[in-house]
Amino acid sequence: MNKLFIIKIGGNVLDNPEQLNSFLKDFASIREPKILIHGGGKIATHIGNQLGIASNYVNGRRITDEHTLDLVTMVYGGLVNKKIVATLQQLHCNAIGITGADGNMIKAVKRPVKDIDYGFVGDIKPGDVNTPLLHVLLKQNTIPVFAPLTHADGKMLNTNADTIASVLSIALSKHFDIRLIFCFEKKGVLHHVEDENSVIRHITQNTYTSLLQQNVLKDGILPKLENAFSAIKSGVKEVLIGEANDLLKNTGQVTEGTLITL
Amino acid sequence: MNKLFIIKIGGNVLDNPEQLNSFLKDFASIREPKILIHGGGKIATHIGNQLGIASNYVNGRRITDEHTLDLVTMVYGGLVNKKIVATLQQLHCNAIGITGADGNMIKAVKRPVKDIDYGFVGDIKPGDVNTPLLHVLLKQNTIPVFAPLTHADGKMLNTNADTIASVLSIALSKHFDIRLIFCFEKKGVLHHVEDENSVIRHITQNTYTSLLQQNVLKDGILPKLENAFSAIKSGVKEVLIGEANDLLKNTGQVTEGTLITL
Numbered sequence: 001m002n003k004l005f006i007i008k009i010g011g012n013v014l015d016n017p018e019q020l021n022s023f024l025k026d027f028a029s030i031r032e033p034k035i036l037i038h039g040g041g042k043i044a045t046h047i048g049n050q051l052g053i054a055s056n057y058v059n060g061r062r063i064t065d066e067h068t069l070d071l072v073t074m075v076y077g078g079l080v081n082k083k084i085v086a087t088l089q090q091l092h093c094n095a096i097g098i099t100g101a102d103g104n105m106i107k108a109v110k111r112p113v114k115d116i117d118y119g120f121v122g123d124i125k126p127g128d129v130n131t132p133l134l135h136v137l138l139k140q141n142t143i144p145v146f147a148p149l150t151h152a153d154g155k156m157l158n159t160n161a162d163t164i165a166s167v168l169s170i171a172l173s174k175h176f177d178i179r180l181i182f183c184f185e186k187k188g189v190l191h192h193v194e195d196e197n198s199v200i201r202h203i204t205q206n207t208y209t210s211l212l213q214q215n216v217l218k219d220g221i222l223p224k225l226e227n228a229f230s231a232i233k234s235g236v237k238e239v240l241i242g243e244a245n246d247l248l249k250n251t252g253q254v255t256e257g258t259l260i261t262l
Numbered sequence: 263m264n265k266l267f268i269i270k271i272g273g274n275v276l277d278n279p280e281q282l283n284s285f286l287k288d289f290a291s292i293r294e295p296k297i298l299i300h301g302g303g304k305i306a307t308h309i310g311n312q313l314g315i316a317s318n319y320v321n322g323r324r325i326t327d328e329h330t331l332d333l334v335t336m337v338y339g340g341l342v343n344k345k346i347v348a349t350l351q352q353l354h355c356n357a358i359g360i361t362g363a364d365g366n367m368i369k370a371v372k373r374p375v376k377d378i379d380y381g382f383v384g385d386i387k388p389g390d391v392n393t394p395l396l397h398v399l400l401k402q403n404t405i406p407v408f409a410p411l412t413h414a415d416g417k418m419l420n421t422n423a424d425t426i427a428s429v430l431s432i433a434l435s436k437h438f439d440i441r442l443i444f445c446f447e448k449k450g451v452l453h454h455v456e457d458e459n460s461v462i463r464h465i466t467q468n469t470y471t472s473l474l475q476q477n478v479l480k481d482g483i484l485p486k487l488e489n490a491f492s493a494i495k496s497g498v499k500e501v502l503i504g505e506a507n508d509l510l511k512n513t514g515q516v517t518e519g520t521l522i523t524l
Binding site: 073076081086090107151 | 416
């Protein structure tokens with residue numbers, strides 16, 4: 001099977017034009033087929049404040065009301081996505097910006113209201129991905145760049161970028177040897193959370209269990225690892241958690257970040 | 263050759279949700295291959311005012327400075343484009359939102375500064391269109407929905423939607439029998455500008471010359487007609503100027519608006 005890199009870049013890099021440009025330069029230079037998923041960044045909150053759209057959080061999670069939906073559609077789907085695409089074009093990488101609505105690429109279900117009404121938030125699963133169209137785009141050497149938005153019933157929906165990256169990886173895992181790379185602000189999963197030199201280079205299902213028993217892993221990294229193992233168990237070959245700066249090392253044979261396999 | 267409808271919808275319909283939904287319902291029901299190009303609408307000015315981005319005009323034409331570029335990228339490429347795409351998806355029309363940067367679909371040249379610096383405005387010609395990728399999308403039954411934006415040198419550029427519609431039509435005219443439809447607020451080109459019943463049903467190169475000599479045509483319609491004849495002379499089979507409401511009539515054999523042919 002052909003190799004495919006599915007790479008997620010988070011908000012902190014998006015908020016820093018220099019870091020973003022450096023990251024995109026590295027991304028453009030990857031020779032293998034690749035897909036980029038970007039998060040939101042603080043710019044949505046910043047523009048929202050100017051527009052009088054307050055950010056509402058319940059239990060630390062953003063509530064997407066009608067105004068917030070318009071805001072994230074503009075900022076993630078327009079401003080952030082198109083800046084990335086235009087920059088990649090300049091770097092001779094034929095990027096194409098995509099939300100879940102475009103080409104029906106990811107059809108979601110609006111999150112059901114239980115204790116909390118999250119508003120216009122989309123829940124997705126691998127069966128919701130239009131993989132034939134993704135194959136067509138990749139075959140044309142166009143590089144999909146996903147904004148963290150999906151759709152249902154004529155509405156855009158706000159959707160977590162990590163989740164989109166995982167779901168795309170699982171959906172494409174039958175046809176590609178996938179390495180799913182989560183770029184974040186640290187070198188990798190750390191033995192000692194303050195020591196960037198303590199990267200755990202390789203985690204398997206077995207070592208994960210013993211790390212959990214040893215209480216080495218801090219709260220912040222647990223959702224990422226759960227996400228990673230859920231992808232691995234569903235057919236994704238490798239997940240890598242590392243720093244955006246290290247992208248080119250982390251697409252190679254000898255990686256800098258944390259490699260996660262079965 | 264296969265028929266292809268290239269349809270441009272202007273700002274006034276975009277600003278009215280009811281009219282827009284009705285138009286999109288009609289658009290979705292067209293069975294032949296089709297492409298939509300949308301303009302901007304007043305929402306960009308409205309959001310710009312809230313963000314403190316003033317609209318600057320010189321000789322009646324908008325100047326696109328850096329802040330205005332961000333504004334139109336957000337509003338045209340994000341908010342307006344994705345709302346249209348999500349609505350079309352609900353209508354079972356597999357729309358895909360596209361700016362000139364996406365898939366390098368339309369590469370522009372930033373307008374050279376002469377007497378006036380228009381700022382980040384893109385000038386385009388038919389050779390700048392990535393027709394192979396458009397063919398691929400149409401073959402997949404995905405329906406391109408263009409926002410009025412192009413790109414050059416890593417920057418998005420503001421570009422007139424009428425021009426994009428003409429340039430796309432010319433670029434695809436070798437492979438399709440194209441009817442380019444400009445939807446605007448009147449029934450068609452009118453003999454008497456106040457009388458909606460005075461639509462001139464058919465204009466050819468010859469009748470155009472005599473209409474000009476008779477001074478029948480008012481200033482507002484002349485740029486549209488020049489645009490139309492430039493398309494016709496470059497291989498586009500038919501141009502139609504008519505009302506958004508009449509879209510389904512104007513895609514048929516017997517049209518309501520003004521049909522323009524060689």
